[in-house]
Amino acid sequence: MRTLDWLVVGGYLFWIVYDGLARTKRADEVEGYFLAHRSLPWWAVGLSVMATQLSAITLVGATGQGYADGMRFVQFYLGLPIAMVILSLTLVPFFYRARVFTAYEYLETRFDLKTRTLASVLFLLSRGLSCGVIIAAPAVILSIILGWNLTLTILAIGLPTAVYTMIGGVQAVTWTDVKQMVVIVGGVLAAVAALVLGLPDQVSFGDALHIAGAAGRLKAIDFTFDMSQTYTFWSGLLGGLFLMLSYFGCDQSQVQRYLTAKSVNEGRQSLLMSAFFKIPLQALVLLTGVLVFVFYLFNQPPMLFNRVHAEKVANSARSGEYQVLETEFTRAFETRRAATEVLAVADDEARPAARQGFLDANAVVKAVRGRAAQLVQQVAGDDNYKGMTGDTPVPDINYVFPTFITTRLPMGLVGLMIAAIFAAAMSSIAAELNSLATSTVIDIYRRILRPAESDAHYLKASKLATGAWGVFACVVATFAAGLGSLIEVVNRFGSFFYGSLLGVFVLALAVRRANGTGAFVGLLTGMAAVAVVAFHPSTKGLSFLWQNPIGVIVVVVVGTIVSLATAGPRATPPPSA
Amino acid sequence: MDVAGDDAATDARTARLYVWVIVCEAVTVAGLWAFGRAYS
Numbered sequence: 001m002r003t004l005d006w007l008v009v010g011g012y013l014f015w016i017v018y019d020g021l022a023r024t025k026r027a028d029e030v031e032g033y034f035l036a037h038r039s040l041p042w043w044a045v046g047l048s049v050m051a052t053q054l055s056a057i058t059l060v061g062a063t064g065q066g067y068a069d070g071m072r073f074v075q076f077y078l079g080l081p082i083a084m085v086i087l088s089l090t091l092v093p094f095f096y097r098a099r100v101f102t103a104y105e106y107l108e109t110r111f112d113l114k115t116r117t118l119a120s121v122l123f124l125l126s127r128g129l130s131c132g133v134i135i136a137a138p139a140v141i142l143s144i145i146l147g148w149n150l151t152l153t154i155l156a157i158g159l160p161t162a163v164y165t166m167i168g169g170v171q172a173v174t175w176t177d178v179k180q181m182v183v184i185v186g187g188v189l190a191a192v193a194a195l196v197l198g199l200p201d202q203v204s205f206g207d208a209l210h211i212a213g214a215a216g217r218l219k220a221i222d223f224t225f226d227m228s229q230t231y232t233f234w235s236g237l238l239g240g241l242f243l244m245l246s247y248f249g250c251d252q253s254q255v256q257r258y259l260t261a262k263s264v265n266e267g268r269q270s271l272l273m274s275a276f277f278k279i280p281l282q283a284l285v286l287l288t289g290v291l292v293f294v295f296y297l298f299n300q301p302p303m304l305f306n307r308v309h310a311e312k313v314a315n316s317a318r319s320g321e322y323q324v325l326e327t328e329f330t331r332a333f334e335t336r337r338a339a340t341e342v343l344a345v346a347d348d349e350a351r352p353a354a355r356q357g358f359l360d361a362n363a364v365v366k367a368v369r370g371r372a373a374q375l376v377q378q379v380a381g382d383d384n385y386k387g388m389t390g391d392t393p394v395p396d397i398n399y400v401f402p403t404f405i406t407t408r409l410p411m412g413l414v415g416l417m418i419a420a421i422f423a424a425a426m427s428s429i430a431a432e433l434n435s436l437a438t439s440t441v442i443d444i445y446r447r448i449l450r451p452a453e454s455d456a457h458y459l460k461a462s463k464l465a466t467g468a469w470g471v472f473a474c475v476v477a478t479f480a481a482g483l484g485s486l487i488e489v490v491n492r493f494g495s496f497f498y499g500s501l502l503g504v505f506v507l508a509l510a511v512r513r514a515n516g517t518g519a520f521v522g523l524l525t526g527m528a529a530v531a532v533v534a535f536h537p538s539t540k541g542l543s544f545l546w547q548n549p550i551g552v553i554v555v556v557v558v559g560t561i562v563s564l565a566t567a568g569p570r571a572t573p574p575p576s577a
Numbered sequence: 578m579d580v581a582g583d584d585a586a587t588d589a590r591t592a593r594l595y596v597w598v599i600v601c602e603a604v605t606v607a608g609l610w611a612f613g614r615a616y617s
Contacts, residue, residue, distance in 0.1 A: 081599070213615075214617075216617075218617065220609040279602070
């Protein structure tokens with residue numbers, strides 16, 4: 001990073017914190033602090049919904065996925081538009097008209113306090129830990145790529161976010177999200193422009209697409225029905241539908257976004273914005289990764305993108321083997337570059353042979369990388385290096401785009417892209433902190449611990465809760481950064497929780513005779529069932545997207561049976577939409 | 578309970594948006610599939 005890049009990143013941080021504080025109005029009451037007095041326009045809420053979902057690891061990981069595996073990952077989002085329509089017709093009007101602060105508040109109205117508290121505590125546990133992971137993941141990558149101190153990087157991301165979220169509440173979160181989306185999309189478009197302009201003179205954009213297509217990077221839609229595959233049309237459309245219903249309908253970090261809208265229709269329209277733009281945006285991010293792949297066909301990439309592991313092996317007793325691999329990799333790259341140039345200029349008649357030559361050369365590069373990954377696994381003991389996605393070791397995927405940014409982009413643009421990664425992280429963290437504080441204060445503190453205090457008291461408690469969650473997230477991030485397995489545990493816990501929580505809301509809306517005991521037992525059984533499916537040898541190969549429908553079905557079936565068996569007083573029917 | 582801005586016209590506009598969401602998704606999926614085929 002050079003001076004101009006530092007100025008861009010510093011300017012971005014100053015602008016976001018200043019704007020977050022300046023745009024806050026009437027946040028001196030709890031409803032203003034958490035719900036902006038339900039006054040925000042649909043387009044701002046819609047951008048905030050998108051910014052919350054797009055975390056730094058999504059931006060960096062998806063470009064890496066595009067590089068290593070192509071556009072297939074876009075199928076993960078195919079259930080999103082349908083989920084948005086279903087939510088707009090069902091939960092959005094329920095939540096909005098019930099005048100609730102949190103999604104879990106509705107569960108007490110429909111069932112009882114214990115179901116509400118269980119859902120809220122599960123959310124706090126899951127999101128509190130994942131907030132730390134959201135900070136840790138980009139901080140680890142940036143500290144390795146740029147040589148920054150890890151703790152300072154965590155603080156640079158976490159602290160400014162905690163400050164403006166704590167002082168400004170949901171309005172600061174929403175209005176900074178709007179700017180952060182502009183920075184993210186602007187950064188991605190600038191990277192695409194730089195990649196297209198950086199193609200060799202004899203290679204047009206169309207040629208680049210033909211080369212990427214030959215390498216299988218542009219096959220976005222796969223209609224194969226295979227439940228062990230995460231990225232197919234059916235997994236994305238059906239499994240992804242349940243995941244998106246859970247995330248946007250039951251996760252407070254998203255529910256709180258649309259509860260701030262001016263009216264129920266503006267809340268709906270804010271969700272429909274994602275329905276229209278999420279898939280094209282994700283396709284653009286993946287295409288950026290594909291273009292990075294094409295770029296590295298003409299310019300030599302590192303054999304391993306995670307330079308910490310590369311250095312560890314290079315300095316070990318097996319450095320000789322590593323040097324031999326480096327030489328082989330350079331030779332394999334040169335052969336592939338020559339084959340790529342032949343493919344780029346080949347006419348229709350010569351293309352099949354040129355394509356085969358390119359694929360053969362690409363396979364050699366992949367084989368050398370595979371051997372390098374094996375060496376890392378043996379020397380560094382990192383078992384994640386056993387797996388390869390395309391021609392790239394799995395743990396290296398998140399390092400591809402930051403490596404490209406910092407080593408290949410011009411001055412100024414490096415700063416803009418680092419700012420975009422910061423923006424993606426901060427927009428997600430801010431929404432998480434805001435929703436964690438809301439659930440802590442509304443579902444636990446005000447409902448159970450101190451039910452009869454003044455609004456000013458709860459406002460103060462809300463600000464303290466936001467700050468405390470910010471500190472907690474930074475502490476978790478510091479530990480999570482050194483424990484790759486913890487990140488996986490946190491993500492797994494979230495996936496157990498999502499489908500089951502959606503099941504409770506389905507039970508609430510669809511099963512008139514369901515009661516609190518049924519919902520409570522159903523939620524616990526649903527989570528246990530998903531855990532069994534995830535870990536049992538006969539089912540653990542199932543893609544995690546299918547865990548969500550399983551969770552929903554178990555909760556609804558068990559919840560209904562327990563409700564009928566306990567035969568308590570008839571439950572209050574849900575309010576009409 | 579009625580909420581500000583929820584009149585029949587806005588409800589109808591939102592309903593039209595639902596249809597457009599499904600149409601756009603179908604077109605996007607078809608476009609991505611055709612794009613992959615064209616450059617495979």
